[in-house]
Amino acid sequence: MSPSESRLRDLISDVCPSAVWREELGTAKLSIARSDWVEAHRALKSRFPFFSWLSAIDWAAEVAVGDAPEMEEGEQMVERFEVLSRISDVSDGDGLILSTDVPKEDACVDSLTGVYAGADWHEREAAEMFGIDFIGHPNLVGLYLPDGFVGHPLRKSYALLSREVKPWPGDVDVEPREGDG
Amino acid sequence: MARLPGFGLLEGMWVTLRNLLHRPPTVMYPKDKVVPPARARGVIALDAEACTVCMLCARECPDWCIYIEGHKEQQPPAEPGGRERSRSVLDRFDIDYALCMYCGICVEVCPFDALFWSPEAEYSEGSIADLLHNQQRLGEWLKTVPEPPLLES
């Protein structure tokens, strides 16, 4: 149920020619350059009035939490934040995810509060969890974490304290059963 | 609804009056109790003989609330003249119900039918430390494990 490609293509191409459009497993994703971020949303707002959510992914090779991403031999992980926003319409339910890559050194992107008022809280959460700065946001204060919290928890480099403190009950040295991985 | 204004108020009063005459469905707890369904996840029972200390449940538990210690023992060979067989025996098997979230992954992942669910749920304690059930107490719960319910035809 991806939006009809042709109508969407010309809607996007005049606004941001560099847009790369990919549709996989029923999820339509549009990668945009950082500079066209707000323009793309303004162009699409008439077609997709419903602001669903905005968040980010921290792409990192080594991770302090969970399993490291498996790399094919040649592929090299580009260290970056990927800011995603999801907008959809409320007639036949088409939806679209817009994403833009933000380098980790100057992690900042324009704020969408001018286009979608609902982006306010989402951007505050993303700023607090990843340390991304949203330029033009009315009051970019923390949302969830207690005031005076140091660090950005959702970054892959941020270890989960509760798992450091307590020893893992599973690593007792009884020889593993033969079949177990 | 073009009804005269007070009518809605009276309709509501009729509902409460009607319920005044019904017997309340309250179950007076200490006297008579509600029997939970057979598949209810109340407490985990341990069959120590079946356990081979494979540590799968302790590894798969999301809350890290199963603590196991075991040692190896030599057992006489199955048939005479055969090789000495070594068997791991449980020393300690504790489940900390203060941390457990009753997800049932341990019961599901155990390959040797050592863990069972029992709908028993009246084991609240005065102090939180008593919620750490040791191996002997987990064995006692085995008696309360019900027969699996008959299935829909």
Add this chain to the structure above:
Amino acid sequence: MIFDGFWVLLGVKLLALTVVVIGGSLVIIYAELKVGAHMQNRVGPYYAGVRWGWAQPLADAVKFLQKEDLVPADADTKVFKAAPMVSLMGTMAVFVIVPFSPKLIVRDLDLGIFYALAASSLGTLAMLMAGWSSANKFSLMGGLRAAAQLIAYELPMVLAVVGVVIQAGTLSMVQIVDAQVALGLPYVIGGQAVGFFIFVTASLAELSRTPFDMPIAESELVSGYMTEYSGIRFTMFYLAEYAGLFAAAAIASTLFLGGYHFPGLDVEVWGPFVLLAKVGALAFLMIWFRWTWPRLREDQLQSFAWRWLVPLALANIVVTAVLKVAL
């Protein structure tokens, strides 16, 4: 000279009155708990007392009495301590003129109902005192709401009573009952139905019971002006509320339902039981309202009083006066 008949008689009467009022309030509390529970498909009090949990109000009273009586740190202690007493005394004072039977009455004042309405307005003062002195924002709001509401509903209540007084031609309670006996019909049928409706609605608001329980709106103000009270002071407020309900039901049944009179029953013997039966019926009605309806917002509540009840009461007075003269 102190011990000649009058003072001793007054002392005995007041003692008897206190026993009757406290007893009546406890019965109404039990009725509210039990009837309200069954209306909600619950069992209500069960274990207190041997069966049916009849001793629940006594158990509550004892529990509250042995609770610690806290006074907030920066509260205005004298006013804080006095508020519940004023509230209870204000309610008890109303019973002076309630006639259980022609002779069974503390003092049949010829001012009768006028005195009762004056005494019952003391409750407003107590709520304001409690709200202000608890030094807690929510209590303050509860107290202000209570004051605004009680004043707004004092007027329709008085005007409704004026209707009865015109028809009966007297203020004294016993003579009002005699007038209804002479008419052969209790006033609720004999010409004062509108008055009865206004009086019951207004007394619901006076007691701040649903649908007018904004001052003790649990979901917003925790429990309004009573939030900071505990122990014996809270018991006084709690008792005052139900004594107030007893008083309102007693006055309403005397004015509109013919008081201790019931055709065919001897007034001397059956008088009190007839009155208590009518009080029970009205109390059941008020309990029924509470467990069925939500509460009004206080600006709706105010506009309901000023824009509906007061004009209605005035019209009622005019009609009664015209009929009084015409017949």
Add this chain to the structure above:
Amino acid sequence: MSSGGGRVLHSEARVSVELQTPEMTLNIGPQHPSTHGVLRLVAKVDGERIDSVEPVVGYMHRGYEKLAEVRTYPQVTALLNRIDWTAGLANEVPFIIAAERLMGVEAPPRAQYLRIMLTEMFRISAHLLFLSSYPLELGASTPLMYALREREHVLDLIEGVTGGRFHPNFNRIGGVKPAAGGGKGQRTVVQDLPEGFLEGTRRAMAKVSAVCDDMEALVRGNEIFQQRTKGVGIIPAEKALEYGVSGPNLRGSGVRFDLRKVEAHLPYDRFDFEIPVGENGDCFDRYVVRLEEIRQAARIVVQAVDGIPDGPLRAKVPRVIKVPKGECYVRAENPKGEMGYYLVSTGGRGPYRVKIRSASFSNISVLPWLLEGVLVPDIIAILGSLDFVLGDVDR
């Protein structure tokens, strides 16, 4: 206020001077009887009228998105039904379907029917909870008892099938939980429907419809309730869309949109049910939409009970689950609104990143705009009508 002819009478001039009272800051919550959990509203109050409200959230923040990155897939599903704890299984379904899509696995028809049946049962349970708590906030405590009495029947049925009343943990990648355990004997204990479940469900759905009629008479028809809720807390449709308000709150504002009719993650197209829609988006319409949704959900459950196909409960899936690389966003119609999971997998035993789109987060982000110039008791009426749960807000 001035009378005819524009000439301000002396008497009126004096009255129209606005009495300047100092502004009072009122803290509603985080411990407050009607904020549905630990939400704190810092309200600047002038008398009883609100100037501005600033919701403070985060008291219930458990960091689900971080926890998901540390856990394997079965462990994550055990966590997810605790996000919106009134709608247990409805939280797990979109995440499981996202993982199934990445693995290219399709749940067997019987499992899909079971998922629909249990999701609708949880919708009934969540909305019955709303039917009981909302009138309570407006002062009527009786509906609570009737609604919860019927809700017990629904929860008992859910506990009979899944073993848990609130946290069923019944979904697995590839279907629903096939057997009690992995060992020799436990694998034969199949977790299919217990005996008497279908008949019990029909009786329960009849009771649920009966309680809806009681609510119709007791609350919806009640003039006092109508006065307290009609025209209060109006959310216009485009404001709702811009803030991402979804579910019954959006439909209350007149937008006819229900994900069950649009999304293809579960065979809802085989069931016929209507979408109740309100007209002017006030508290009353949101209440009526949810009341109607219970009846529609009961209809779906009865149709599911009649038409449930036979067959296996779970498709062939390797014992140790490794989801291949890829990204996928699946959303579903949760009782509170649109619940979606953006699942990013890089091949490990657990997800690399899970963005949880919870409905209540956006539903209450509209509060600062909505509560300006509102009376204090109306705050409670509006908060209650949005029907949010703090676990959903804070994740």
